[in-house]
Amino acid sequence: MRHLPTRWFAGTAVVAALVLAAGACSSSPGSASGGSGQHITLTVWSYFGGDQLAALKAVDKLFEQTHPNVTVNEIVVPGPELDTKLLAAASTRAGPDVFFNNVVVDFPELSAAGAFYNLTKFWHAYPDKSQFPAAAIWKGSNGQIQNVMSYSNLNGLFYNKTILDQYHLTPPATVTQLESDMQVITKAGKYTALAASADPEPDGAWTWFPLLLEQGTNYCNVTATSAAPMFQTVANWTKAGYLPKEAATWTQTDTWTQFMSGKYAFLVDGNWNLGAAKAATFSWGTTQYPAGADGSRVFPGGEAMGISAFTKHPQAAWEYLEAWLSSQGSVLDFQNSGQIPTRADAATTPAVKDDTAAAPFVAAIKTVSAWPTSSKIAQMQTTVGTELSDVVSGQASAASAAAATATAIQSDIKAGGGDC
């Protein structure tokens, strides 16, 4: 019987390896045909889904209409993986052209890793820059403008009007009123009062920390004493049955799913769900985050846009950002996803200001609290989330959680260089 020669197999193996290597090299996500006048593909990374993705596609279409030689290639990356991929892309000097990052969590790390293109000259030449508040611009430690926010997402309170009407309750404006309403609903036994995330991640901190902001406490001045009220409130509400114990592992996606089942009276969540809320099978409404002693205060959130430090098309990428920053793009984004424009003239257009569901979130922008500048902000939020999860699940008392939180945050501030 004839056998194929040994050299045939060896040669085939070498050729196969070369083909695989060539395929890998040519499939880099950031590649695009370059050169002026030639067709360009801009790769955009985000973790958007649902309405946010619809908004992305709408603005992409707007951009492509005015830039016929550019195609936007949208790539959705799972949320928890985006920062890892951006850091990996930065280390290999590859990656997307534009990305949307969770700026309030990952900006220090991405900035320190050199992932951002310097937007300073683009921003200074941008004719509409005065429309945007200072909080919409994020600068690195070297003073370079690196992230810009065309919209903001904030926490507020969604309520199931169908349930409130059954018990003749009005939407609460303060924490005290909320507690009173929850007591009525829980006593009746038919519905659960509150869906709110207390998972051991930044989601939990994002949901509950406003209770401290409303008492004048923030990440930079938190102590065991000043942190205790938040944890005690959460402990009391769990014990009273207002908040289910399984909130200890709920993400914001889980809480939204629970609220949309129609069995929860209240939900702490953000304006990015306004679009999805239209699918509810019950009447619903929104109010600002229930006010404490210092009024209603929340952190501004949402994603910021950045251009990759290694993009081959910085000008095209900046023009893509301009589409988002434009009044038309901002309104399109709002109409598709409910994300509140940071651009002043867009926020006052009838499409935005006449939207009653969005009104509480638009109002909340005026009183937002500033984020700390510490590079350890992600760790601080995770600490708060973990301790909240411990309290809700009964593993820790409010006092011990407050003490652990204060110690860990003070340690993080020190580890981050003392800046906060």
Added chain:
Amino acid sequence: MTADLRSGKAGAALGAGRPPDCVPTRARRVTAPWAYLLAAVVLLALVCVYPLAELVHLAFSAVGPTNLIGSWPWAGLANFRAVLANPELMQAVRVTAELTVMLLVSDLVLGFVVASVLVSQSYSTSAVMSLMVFVWALPPLVSGTVWKFLLSSNGAVNSLLGLLGFQPVDFLASPTLALWSVGLVTCWAALPFATLVLRSGMLAVPRDVIEAAAIDGARYGKIQTRIVLPLLRPTMGILAILAVIYSFQGFNFIYVMTEGGPGTATANVPFLAYQQAFTSFELSGGAAIALLALAFVLVLAVPYALSVRHEEHE
């Protein structure tokens, strides 16, 4: 080819009595395997050895987002000292140990029982095996999400309990129950593989040994425990090693179902490594934890694998 061999060095070495196209077998064996192995060795080096070397490098360096691009300063054992001093590591080790025990019991005991039931060849056995393979092949993200909804306070399991007159159970919110819930789901996903492996081992047990025992009056239980089980010892040894390795890789279900919570009740060592590296961006700390886990698994796995191999040669 025949003409080349006749005229070349191989042909000259053959001698007068050997057919001209017959290359000595020993010469053929020396050249062939290296050519076949080359691509596999290169691939293994790229996807296994190189990342492992980088992990070790990362664990002994001080690396964060600020210097991920660029040179990594040597940190020696500083990362390991910091990790070992972290109380969360001890908690994660305890969680990992508990999950490992659950998996070992499930794979070895339950796997043996299920394999014993399914060892017969029939249509129903084939149907059950097919279903088990389907379960095994399900992506953990999918099955974990389904179980998360099943075990939620208003999920199917609690609804069933309600119909039977029981109060709802916090399967994923109670610190104790959350670990059991995640552990049992992990066991459920791993059982099909254990069953397949043990069933294959059982089918390899000589029939005449079992028939001889039956003729001597041994009952089914005694045959299984006194004859089949000892003969399966090497297989079970390998399965135990795989179960330990699997539990140290156990990340998916924890991530999907509880995110390590409530609090840190279900955060095992791989999850803690992930949190350190990708949530807190302490890349070297995460690498140090991962390396400690790898070292632990190697300490268990290598000697046992060698001993099983030794037994097989005997």
